[in-house]
Each structure stands twice: as C-alpha cells, then as structure tokens.
Amino acid sequence: MSILCHLNRLVFPVFIVLLNSTFSFAGEGMWLPQLLKALNEKEMKSMGMKISAEDIYSVNKGSLKDAIVHFGGFCTSEVISSKGLLLTNHHCGFGQIQNHSTVENNLIKNGFWAKSFADELPNKGLTATFIDYIDDVTSKVLDGVGSELTAAARQSLIDKNIDKISKNYSLGKHQKVMIRSFFDGNNYYAFVTTTFLDVRLVGTPPESIGKFGADTDNWVWPRHTGDFSFFRIYADKNNQPAEYSKDNVPFTPKHFLPISMDGVEPGDFTMVFGFPGRTTQYLPEVAVDQILNSLNPARINIRETSLQIMDKYMRKDEKIKIQYAAKYASLANAYKKWIGENLGLKKSKALAKKEKYENTFTSRLEKNSPYTGLLNDVNRLYDSISGYALAREYYAEILQRNVDLTSYMFTLQRLVSAYENNGEAGFQKIFPGIKSGAEVFYKDVDLKIDIEKFGALLTLYVDRLPAGFVPELLRRESLGINKDESYHSMISDLYKQSSLTTYNEISEIFSKDPKTITDLIKKDPLYATIFEWSVFANKTFLTPYNSLKADIDLKQAMYTRAQLEKFPEKRFYPDANSTLRVTYGQVNGYSAQDAVNYHHVTYLDGVLEKYKPGDYEFDLPKKYIELYNKKEFDRYADKNGKLPVCFIASNHTTGGNSGSPGIDAHGNLIGINFDRVWEGTMSDINYDASICRNIMVDVRYILWVVDVFADAGHLVDEMKLVHPKGKKKKKKAA
Numbered sequence: 001m002s003i004l005c006h007l008n009r010l011v012f013p014v015f016i017v018l019l020n021s022t023f024s025f026a027g028e029g030m031w032l033p034q035l036l037k038a039l040n041e042k043e044m045k046s047m048g049m050k051i052s053a054e055d056i057y058s059v060n061k062g063s064l065k066d067a068i069v070h071f072g073g074f075c076t077s078e079v080i081s082s083k084g085l086l087l088t089n090h091h092c093g094f095g096q097i098q099n100h101s102t103v104e105n106n107l108i109k110n111g112f113w114a115k116s117f118a119d120e121l122p123n124k125g126l127t128a129t130f131i132d133y134i135d136d137v138t139s140k141v142l143d144g145v146g147s148e149l150t151a152a153a154r155q156s157l158i159d160k161n162i163d164k165i166s167k168n169y170s171l172g173k174h175q176k177v178m179i180r181s182f183f184d185g186n187n188y189y190a191f192v193t194t195t196f197l198d199v200r201l202v203g204t205p206p207e208s209i210g211k212f213g214a215d216t217d218n219w220v221w222p223r224h225t226g227d228f229s230f231f232r233i234y235a236d237k238n239n240q241p242a243e244y245s246k247d248n249v250p251f252t253p254k255h256f257l258p259i260s261m262d263g264v265e266p267g268d269f270t271m272v273f274g275f276p277g278r279t280t281q282y283l284p285e286v287a288v289d290q291i292l293n294s295l296n297p298a299r300i301n302i303r304e305t306s307l308q309i310m311d312k313y314m315r316k317d318e319k320i321k322i323q324y325a326a327k328y329a330s331l332a333n334a335y336k337k338w339i340g341e342n343l344g345l346k347k348s349k350a351l352a353k354k355e356k357y358e359n360t361f362t363s364r365l366e367k368n369s370p371y372t373g374l375l376n377d378v379n380r381l382y383d384s385i386s387g388y389a390l391a392r393e394y395y396a397e398i399l400q401r402n403v404d405l406t407s408y409m410f411t412l413q414r415l416v417s418a419y420e421n422n423g424e425a426g427f428q429k430i431f432p433g434i435k436s437g438a439e440v441f442y443k444d445v446d447l448k449i450d451i452e453k454f455g456a457l458l459t460l461y462v463d464r465l466p467a468g469f470v471p472e473l474l475r476r477e478s479l480g481i482n483k484d485e486s487y488h489s490m491i492s493d494l495y496k497q498s499s500l501t502t503y504n505e506i507s508e509i510f511s512k513d514p515k516t517i518t519d520l521i522k523k524d525p526l527y528a529t530i531f532e533w534s535v536f537a538n539k540t541f542l543t544p545y546n547s548l549k550a551d552i553d554l555k556q557a558m559y560t561r562a563q564l565e566k567f568p569e570k571r572f573y574p575d576a577n578s579t580l581r582v583t584y585g586q587v588n589g590y591s592a593q594d595a596v597n598y599h600h601v602t603y604l605d606g607v608l609e610k611y612k613p614g615d616y617e618f619d620l621p622k623k624y625i626e627l628y629n630k631k632e633f634d635r636y637a638d639k640n641g642k643l644p645v646c647f648i649a650s651n652h653t654t655g656g657n658s659g660s661p662g663i664d665a666h667g668n669l670i671g672i673n674f675d676r677v678w679e680g681t682m683s684d685i686n687y688d689a690s691i692c693r694n695i696m697v698d699v700r701y702i703l704w705v706v707d708v709f710a711d712a713g714h715l716v717d718e719m720k721l722v723h724p725k726g727k728k729k730k731k732k733a734a
C-alpha cells in the first residue's frame with residue numbers, strides 16, 4: 001500500500017494541508033525519513049534546503065541515510081570518510097575510552113590518537129547499525145485487531161502478527177528486521193538493518209577538551225565542550241559484517257558526509273539526522289502532572305544521594321575516578337535533565353497548556369463520539385496507578401540503576417531461571433555471555449561505595465514509601481533498626497556474608513557445573529534477599545502496575561488517534577522511539593528570560609574565560625593554551641579570525657541524538673549534536689520553539705583539535721572538506 005493512501009486511511013491529510021501554510025520558524029518534529037517527500041520537503045526547501053528528500057532517503061541510490069549509523073544502539077554516529085571513519089560524541093564513546101584506560105595508560109585523561117589502522121583499538125560488543133530501508137507494515141500488524149479486544153488480547157495479537165511478518169521478511173545474509181510502533185500503536189513500520197560487529201576506537205581528545213565543563217556545564221548554554229571521538233567500522237574482505245578479526249579491513253560505505261569548512265550564520269538551514277530515543281508529546285495532563293510532581297522528584301532525590309557518595313570517593317582516588325567515570329556521567333546526566341525538565345515544565349506552564357488543550361478537545365467532540373469519557377477514564381487510571389508507579393520507580397532506580405551488585409543479582413537470576421526452566425541446555429545458552437561479562441562488571445565495582453549507596457538508598461526506600469511496599473524482611477521492626485538509623489551497617493553485614501561480591505568469588509563459583517552454580521547462587525544471602533524482594537515487588541506493585549499500564553497504553557493509543565482527528569490544524573509527528581528520524585530548523589540564538597538573549601555561537605576565547613587551572617571540570621592542557629595564545633587556528637578560524645567551538649539551532653532532538661550530524665542545506669556536515677539548552681530540556685514532553693535549542697560542536701573546532709592540537713592530521717586528510725558557500729580559504733601551508 002502506498003504511503004499516501006495509508007495516511008489517508010488514518011486521517012493524516014492534516015500533514016498535507018500544513019505544507020501550504022507558511023512557517024517562518026520550524027523546529028518542532030522528528031520526522032520519518034521515508035515520508036519527507038510527502039510531508040516536509042516543500043517546507044524544508046522554503047527554509048533554504050538545497051537538496052531533495054530523495055537525496056536524504058533513497059532506497060535505490062546512495063543517500064544521506066547511508067552515512068547515518070546507530071552507534072551501539074544508544075547513540076548516533078556518522079561515516080565521514082571512504083574508509084569507514086565514524087564521528088560520534090566523546091560521551092558516546094566514553095564507555096570504550098574508559099575500558100581502554102588504566103592508571104598507567106589513562107586515555108580519559110591523556111586522549112588517544114591511533115597513528116595507523118594497526119593502532120586502532122577493538123571494542124568487544126560495540127556495534128554499528130545501518131538502516132537499509134523502511135516499510136509501512138501497519139495494515140499487516142493491525143490485521144484482525146478489532147476495537148472489541150482487551151488490552152492484553154490486542155497486544156498478544158499484535159505481537160503474533162509482528163512475529164509472523166518478521167519471519168517472512170526476505171532478508172540478506174546480514175540483514176535483520178525490526179518492527180516498531182508509531183503514534184502509540186496507530187502505525188507500524190519495519191526497519192531492515194545491517195549491523196557491523198567490529199568497531200574500533202580511532203581517536204579521542206583528553207577529557208579536559210572532550211568533557212570540558214563536565215556536569216557544571218552539562219545541559220547549559222553557552223557551552224564550550226569538544227564532545228567528539230572517532231571510531232572506524234571494519235568489515236571482512238567482501239565489505240560485509242564480521243566479528244573482530246585482525247584480517248578485517250576498513251569498511252567502504254555507500255555514502256559518507258563531506259565536511260563544510262564554511263561555518264554557519266543565524267538563519268541558516270540545518271537538519272539533524274539520527275536515532276532519538278524517547279519522547280512523550282501526546283500525554284494527557286494527568287500524566288505530565290505525575291512526572292512533574294511525583295516521579296521526577298523521587299528520581300532526583302535518589303540520584304542526588306547516590307551521586308554524592310560516588311563523587312566523594314572519586315575526588316580522592318584516581319583509580320576510583322576511572323572505575324566510576326562512565327557510570328557517574330550517565331547517572332548525573334539524567335539527574336540534571338530531570339531538574340531542568342521540571343523547571344521548564346513549570347516555566348512553560350505545561351499543565352495549564354495541557355488543561356486548555358483538553359478542554360478544546362472535549363469541546364470538539366460530537367454527540368455520541370467514541371471519545372466521550374475517554375479523558376475521564378484516563379484520569380481514573382492514572383489515579384489508580386500513581387502509588388504503584390512511585391514504588392516501581394524507587395525499586396528500579398535503586399536495585400537496577402544505582403546499586404551495582406543488586407543489579408547484578410538480576411543477571412544471576414536470569415541464569416538461575418534458565419537452569420530451572422530449561423535445564424542445562426537453557427543454562428549453557430546464556431552462561432558464556434554472563435561469564436565473560438563478569439570480569440568487566442566487577443572491574444568497576446568498589447565495595448565500600450556500593451555498600452554506602454545501597455545503605456543510603458534502602459533507607460530512603462523504607463522511609464519514603466508506604467509500609468505496604470516494604471517487604472517484611474527489610475522492615476525496620478524485623479531487623480531491629482531504629483527509626484532514624486540508616487541501613488548502612490545491615491547492608492555492610494549482608495555484603496560480608498555474601499560470596500558474590502568479588503570477581504574472585506564469582507569466578508570460583510562459575511568454574512563449577514551448572515547445578516552447583518545454581519545452588520550456590522540461590523543460597524547466597526545477598527542473592528536471596530534481592531530475590532525475595534523481587535518476588536514481593538512483583539506481587540505487590542509490579543503486576544498491578546503492568547496491568548494498569550496496559551490499560552493506559554490502550555487509552556493512550558485511542559487518545560493519540562483522537563488528537564490526530566480533532567486537531568487538523570496541528571502538526572503531528574510520531575514520538576521518538578530510537579528509530580531513524582530527521583529534524584530540521586535554523587541556526588539561531590534565543591531569549592532565555594527577560595533581558596537575557598543568547599548568541600548562536602561560542603568561541604575559543606570563551607573556553608579560556610572558563611579555564612580554571614587544577615579544577616577537575618575546567619582545566620586545560622598546556623599545549624592548548626599555548627596554541628590559543630599564539631592564535632594558531634590554521635584554516636579552521638571564522639572569517640573574523642576567531643575559532644568557533646559550539647553553536648545552537650532549533651532542531652528538535654532528544655537523548656539518542658547524541659553524536660548525530662548537524663547537516664547544512666547541501667548535505668554537508670557542519671557539526672555534531674550533543675546536548676540541549678537548559679531552558680528547553682522539557683522538550684521531550686512540551687516542545688516550545690521559542691526556547692528549545694540543540695547544541696552542536698562546530699566541525700571546524702573538531703578538525704582544529706585533531707589537526708593542530710593533536711597532530712593527527714592524517715585523519716583530516718581522509719575526509720572530504722568542501723566550501724559550499726564558495727568562500728575558499730588559502731590552502732594549509734606546507
């Protein structure tokens with residue numbers, strides 16, 4: 001079925017109408033690349049784009065999409081040379097950079113530049129995924145799915161259909177297909193992908209550049225972070241995906257992005273092409289209220305406790321700083337985002353806006369509309385779920401995200417249940433992966449930190465949640481822990497009694513046979529405690545949560561469909577779901593608050609203004625300062641002789657868009673996306689074009705660091721530098 005005929009069926013002609021209205025300032029929207037021609041091309045051209053929708057996404061010829069790579073499944077990266085060179089953020093490659101670091105050879109601190117292919121560092125488990133093509137499979141997925149079905153029956157039929165469609169897809173040897181839901185289950189698209197398995201680290205600046213400003217500057221403009229790193233895709237001799245082998249060779253891509261040396265000016269067209277993770281733009285007010293007033297405050301509180309404990313030790317001990325670097329950064333990142341999100345939701349009066357919108361919605365319903373009563377049902381369901389949702393948040397934050405050993409107990413639980421349900425065969429299926437992952441896991445755990453975190457967070461759990469959500473075995477009265485006393489010493493004892501807290505102990509256990517391994521794990525006191533807690537949690541709040549959530553999802557599907565129908569004047573685009581999207585806008589500053597206006601670009605001068613010798617966030621390498629003092633900017637300076645560092649634009653991005661290319665009107669790379677501005681972090685829930693901006697590193701800063709600071713000009717030689725604005729500068733002096 002053609003896209004347009006499909007859209008018609010789902011009452012999408014709204015899009016087409018919008019093409020004719022004039023938007024002087026677009027920005028909102030994460031669009032599907034295969035629909036750009038029908039929905040966006042005209043507007044994009046009116047904003048200054050010089051290429052066509054077909055140049056961005058084509059099934060028949062090489063197009064921009066063939067240079068866009070899902071990096072490890074959590075970030076975006078792009079191919080920028082004919083030899084498979086990948087550019088992504090420093091914070092996206094940080095886990096790998098940390099993995100190759102030791103106190104003696106600290107890549108985080110000193111940076112790293114491979115001098116030749118042979119020096120590039122392999123990364124076990126790191127993948128690079130291309131999207132080969134995208135198909136609309138809505139009618140097949142929804143085949144037989146009638147409105148009379150319950151949430152569970154509906155989902156199970158959909159899952160069955162998806163399974164069937166996936167199995168019947170005609171795929172190449174290295175291809176996979178994944179089918180995803182859009183508009184909360186109203187549309188389905190299939191993505192046929194090819195994943196490369198040998199991705200090597202090529203170069204990274206020291207963290208003083210790659211993470212300059214660290215957590216103080218994170219989510220904030222003006223920004224001066226050189227948040228980039230280089231990797232390379234390797235393939236077998238037929239240019240096909242292969243596991244790491246020293247015989248693999250650099251991959252030859254279908255397309256790679258040329259690099260614009262001409263920079264940006266306010267008003268310039270830009271787009272960002274990548275894999276945004278998750279947004280929730282079409283929620284009812286009651287859901288936003290719950291995020292704002294219940295869930296975010298709980299998450300913020302838990303993370304603050306956990307981060308303070310890690311920070312205390314990381315500042316004192318170089319080894320701990322390396323061990324906890326990536327974990328800390330990722331926990332701190334979401335923590336700060338939730339704070340910004342809550343401020344922004346309040347400032348943009350998101351609840352009042354939603355309320356007004358819902359009133360309009362209700363007033364537009366005709367007599368006997370199938371949507372009458374829908375919002376009442378939704379409100380009722382959210383009221384019922386709120387207590388369970390809060391308990392679930394505490395439980396998951398503490399046991400699965402903040403405390404390392406408790407999260408590892410869930411890995412062991414998978415092993416135990418594999419043995420108990422499927423015997424030795426089931427056990428052996430997952431054991432090798434778990435066994436080889438153990439070393440990596442324990443390498444980065446410091447027991448005193450884990451104990452302190454668990455003790456403090458368990459205290460929060462017990463004190464903040466209603467008693468009914470605390471399992472008997474952890475109640476203060478069961479353990480004889482006084483009202484104001486912390487759980488620290490209880491956890492400390494528990495870790496002492498456990499034989500699962502160090503790599504030596506676990507590898508001793510893992511050397512036994514499956515039955516003995518299972519028995520030893522099951523009778524371990526730490527494992528037993530977490531297991532009992534998880535059984536209790538399932539019964540008292542996770543199961544009721546999941547069942548209410550399924551009902552909510554069904555109502556949300558209906559509410560989203562209803563919004564599409566009842567607001568023909570509104571621009572609708574599907575929420576982010578880690579699939580390939582294009583967002584486009586213009587380079588522009590913004591007005592943050594009364595009397596505060598931000599420029600669109602920062603310069604190297606600003607890095608030096610922030611420089612604090614010896615500070616762990618704002619220190620700089622000596623050579624960097626010398627180059628600045630001598631103004632050695634080579635061909636990378638702006639026309640005013642200054643070196644640009646970061647710039648902002650109105651592209652609508654979210655987590656997962658990190659590392660995504662900022663692309664100019666001609667399809668050239670101008671920067672890489674890595675963040676959003678503080679005032680606009682609420683854009684996942686309530687986008688506001690006047691203050692939402694994405695932050696990108698200017699590609700000329702990247703090249704300057706590589707070429708002039710790091711003497712790794714051989715990488716720049718691999719790239720294709722272009723002058724789309726025609727302002728050719730003098731060639732680099734020999």
Ligand code: ARG
Pocket residue numbers: 091214215218219329330332333655658674675676
């Ligand atoms: N805020 C950016 C993103 O969401 C950058 C995060 C990395 N930086 C950091 N200081 N943790 O990923």
Ligand code: GLU
Pocket residue numbers: 075653654655656657658659674675676
């Ligand atoms: N830094 C984010 C990431 O890791 C991108 C910024 C955002 O959330 O917009 O994907």
